[in-house]
Amino acid sequence: MLNDRRILLIVSGSVAAYKVLDLTRLLRKAGATVAAVLTAGGARFVTKEALAGITGQRVHDDLWAAEAEIGHIRLARLPDLVVVAPASADLLAKMANGLADDLASTILLATRAPVLVAPAMNPAMWDHPATRANLAALASRGVQAVGPGVGAMAEPESGPGRLSEPAEILAAIEALLSPGAQPLAGKHALVTAGPTHEPIDPVRYIANRSSGKQGYAIAAALAVLGARVTLVSGPVGLPDPRGVTVVRVESAREMLAACEAALPADIAVMAAAVADWRVAREATQKLKKTPGAAAPTLEMALNPDILATLSHHASRPGLVVGFAAETEAVVEHATAKRLRKGCDWIVANDVSGDVMGGDRNTIHLVTAAGVEDWPELPKAAVAERLAARIAGAVAPPPPG
Structure with a gap:
C-alpha cells in the first residue's frame, strides 16, 4: 500500500x-497523495479540471504563474516519487539533456526524488536511436522505467x-516505494569508474578507452536500491548519477587515495580501468621533438593495485567486486585474477569489440561458487542485475 506516500504525477503529450x-484513482485508493503537473502537450488530451477533480488538488501547468515563482522547487522537493506518465519522446529528450523550458522539465531537473517514467510514443519514435x-x-542516472507495451496504437499501426x-x-510504483524496494538502505557502496590519466609531461598522458558508462550505471543502480554511494571517477564526460556522491580524480594514485578516504564501506565495486603503469619520472616541461634526435625513452613504474589493496585492507569492505577487461581467454584470466587479487567476485568481459565506449556488455560473473554467463545486455541492465546480486549477498533477508 501507499499510505501517506506523496506522488508527483507529470502528464506529457500523448x-x-x-x-x-485511472492511474490517479488507483493511487488515491492505495492511500497516496497525488499532485499533478500538466504539460502543454498533455493538456491536448486531458483537462486540468479532470485531473483536479480526481487528485483533489490544484493542477500545476505554468512555470511563470505568480504563485509558481518558487513553486517548481517546492514541487521538486516534496514528493517521495516523481512519475512521468505518459513520458513522451520529447520530454524524455529534455530529461536526458538537462533542458528546463517549462514547469515539468524544470521540476525534473531540480528534484532529488526518485523518478519513474512510463514511455508512450509511436513505434518508429520508440525504436529511433536518439530515443x-x-x-x-x-x-x-538512476531513472526507472515501466514499459512501454506492445499493441495497437492510435494510428492505424501496432x-x-x-x-x-x-x-x-x-x-511499479509500489515496488519502488515498498520497504523491500531498497534492500541496501543503510549500506555504503564504493564504486570506481572510468580511466585514469597518467601524466608524461604537462600536456601528455597515458590513458585507455574506458568511457566510465558501466561504472556510472552500477553506481546509479546501487543508489536506487538504497545504498549511500561514493563514486570515485576518473576523467569522463558523463553527468553525475542521481543521488550519488562523486569524487573526481586523474591518476591511479589519486584514485587509491580517494578510495581509502571513502572507507569504511560495506561494498566495493572496482569498475575503473586503472592504468597498470605510469611514467617513473614525469617531465616538468613539455617534451620537445628535436630534428634528428631519437624519440625520448620513457621509464615506466607500476601503479598501485587498487583492487588488491582494498581486498587486503584493514577496513576491507564486506564484498569486494573487481572487473577484468580481457581480449582473450576471458574466463580463465578472470578466475586467476580473482584468486590473485583476493577479491570476492570478478566481473569479466571481452573488450576486443566496441565494449569500451559502447552501450552494451556481455558479462561473466566469477565467484568462489563458479561462473555465471550473462547474455549481452545494455550496460544499464547489466548494472541493475549486478546490483540485485550484490543486494542478495549483503542485505539481510526480510523478517519472517
Whole structure:
C-alpha cells in the first residue's frame, strides 16, 4: 500500500494520457497523495479540471504563474516519487539533456526524488536511436522505467510504444516505494569508474578507452536500491548519477587515495580501468621533438593495485567486486585474477569489440561458487542485475 506516500504525477503529450485518470484513482485508493503537473502537450488530451477533480488538488501547468515563482522547487522537493506518465519522446529528450523550458522539465531537473517514467510514443519514435540513447542516459542516472507495451496504437499501426496499463504502473510504483524496494538502505557502496590519466609531461598522458558508462550505471543502480554511494571517477564526460556522491580524480594514485578516504564501506565495486603503469619520472616541461634526435625513452613504474589493496585492507569492505577487461581467454584470466587479487567476485568481459565506449556488455560473473554467463545486455541492465546480486549477498533477508 501507499499510505501517506506523496506522488508527483507529470502528464506529457500523448493520446494515452487519458489513462492517467485511472492511474490517479488507483493511487488515491492505495492511500497516496497525488499532485499533478500538466504539460502543454498533455493538456491536448486531458483537462486540468479532470485531473483536479480526481487528485483533489490544484493542477500545476505554468512555470511563470505568480504563485509558481518558487513553486517548481517546492514541487521538486516534496514528493517521495516523481512519475512521468505518459513520458513522451520529447520530454524524455529534455530529461536526458538537462533542458528546463517549462514547469515539468524544470521540476525534473531540480528534484532529488526518485523518478519513474512510463514511455508512450509511436513505434518508429520508440525504436529511433536518439530515443534509445536518451533512455540509456536516464537509466545510467538512476531513472526507472515501466514499459512501454506492445499493441495497437492510435494510428492505424501496432508495435512497441504503447503506454503501460494503469495497474502495471501502480505495481511499479509500489515496488519502488515498498520497504523491500531498497534492500541496501543503510549500506555504503564504493564504486570506481572510468580511466585514469597518467601524466608524461604537462600536456601528455597515458590513458585507455574506458568511457566510465558501466561504472556510472552500477553506481546509479546501487543508489536506487538504497545504498549511500561514493563514486570515485576518473576523467569522463558523463553527468553525475542521481543521488550519488562523486569524487573526481586523474591518476591511479589519486584514485587509491580517494578510495581509502571513502572507507569504511560495506561494498566495493572496482569498475575503473586503472592504468597498470605510469611514467617513473614525469617531465616538468613539455617534451620537445628535436630534428634528428631519437624519440625520448620513457621509464615506466607500476601503479598501485587498487583492487588488491582494498581486498587486503584493514577496513576491507564486506564484498569486494573487481572487473577484468580481457581480449582473450576471458574466463580463465578472470578466475586467476580473482584468486590473485583476493577479491570476492570478478566481473569479466571481452573488450576486443566496441565494449569500451559502447552501450552494451556481455558479462561473466566469477565467484568462489563458479561462473555465471550473462547474455549481452545494455550496460544499464547489466548494472541493475549486478546490483540485485550484490543486494542478495549483503542485505539481510526480510523478517519472517
